[in-house]
Amino acid sequence: MILVTSGDRQVLSAISEVLKSEKYNFITETSGEKAWEIILQKKPAIVIADWTIPDVSGLALCHRSKSNLEHPDLMSIYFVLIVKDSNSQQRQIGLDTGVDEFLNNPIDSSELKARLRTALRLTALTQSLTWANQRLLAQNELLDALSLSDSLTKVLSAQAFATVMPKMMQQLKGFVAYKSYRFLSVLIIDIDLFKSIVDSYGEKIGDEAINAIAGRLSNSCMANSLIYRHGLDEFVCVTPHGDTASGIQLSLNLLTSIRSHPIAISSGLLFPLTISIGGVVTALEDQNQRIPDLSFDELVSLAEQSLLQAQKSGGDRDYIEVFE
Template sequence: MPKLSGLDFCRRLKGSTAGQFVYFIFLTARSELKDCLQGLEAGADEFIAKPVAPEELRARVQAGLRLQRLVQALAQANRQLQARNELLESLALTDPLTGALNRRALDQALPRLLQQVGPQGKARYRYLCLLMLDVDHFKQINDTYGHFIGDCVLQAIVERLQQHLRPSSLLYRYGGEEFVCVTPGLSPSRCQRYAESLRQAIASRPVEVSPRRSLAVTISIGGVVISEDHPLPPEVALQQADEALYQAKRAGRNRLQLFWPPAPFSGNTSEEVL
């Protein structure tokens, strides 16, 4: 083999993705132990010294084929298991009703995102916009039309919000009719405009819950912008967004209230406002 030895060829082949499952047999006139060890270390599966009987070579090739079929079957089973595990993990982080991410996913992602907020040029994000969205008068929808229609309303709202989300936004179902939208990189003024666009996306036209029924639905939004100058831990960021949402509800609903800089948390969100 000019320019490329059998050892080099074996190393290149076994080092490639396509060659990992190739059964490689060295058939050579060299029979010393060091030659055998070099071949096996290069990745060969067998090392046969010449002369070799055709029947023996045929038997060794057939044995290699059986082994490779087992290796490939095991690799396929591992890929299927990995895909199944990824599916289970995805389901564990997804709200089954709306398809949005769930509270568990938010609890995992928010601390990591907040750690990436800092000074420009040193951190990944300068700002992080956290919005809490709540469906106005949702209890009345359930009481008037039933929980099935209520579920349809939530599904339709999430579908419409997903159509208006920025590529960097993540939407979570926080609980009941409350959702959280987290968007890194938005300054306070941009966060204000973005949140207002989401509110208008719901209020602009009725929500169709069936071919014959549509309901006028609105949402209220409370938000907070986290930055280097105003860092917040996850639980406080959520509390302040909830406080802002409460104020939007108190002001008449179908409104937006954004805290910037974040306000001291009063903890006074216990009063029920639909």
């Protein structure tokens, strides 16, 4: 769509005749302020603006478009400024402002048609480059997503846990005002006696067992949980909660999901496996300053200490430390 704006109705009429004859889709406007509203709402591909619009000049409209940080998509509008044929100073100022092309006044139909053809070619090229760039960004995002997924279990990877999770702490604290998530649980899950399976049956069977357990954990965790691979036979489950009781209950649910029935392997083997869980449940925000302000690394360290307590107690159990 093309927007033509000028306070001179003869200029508007001359340009309109050419646009009609060439079957362009266009809008005309005599007010600079109203033209700006059209630019914001409709985002025309091409704007033909007169230097001498009484309220807001074409030069000002160009400056607003090309330097608008709130609406960066306006920067790609192809801006044609109507200037006096002999006024070189207007052209220099226009170039400094970001004008893409100039159109002499009085209007010459052949010159206008040539300017429009150039504008259409360049806007088409810009759109093509934008589309190609969007595809490239999408591909890069896909590659990033793949790198954050564990290749064996398809849960989030150890790399994601180490690099992404610490940065999410501030976002998780924002959950206090969103859906009333006031607490966070960090549960570290270890497969009991897993080394004996690998030693007896080999790494392939071990990988199948890990994959099966990852599936059960994913199916048994909460909808807002994040499950990460954490070393060879460990996982981490990070979940925001409305209260501490749901964090403790989640740990019990995960224990039950593994011990409830044996892990089936493709070869027909059945392994009655169990897990140990060490965790911490803490308030995301402490209004009364009764608990320490723990970093994510400190939460993980506490969860690891809790896991050692669960393992020392014989496994197939959890040990959860609560801060509230």
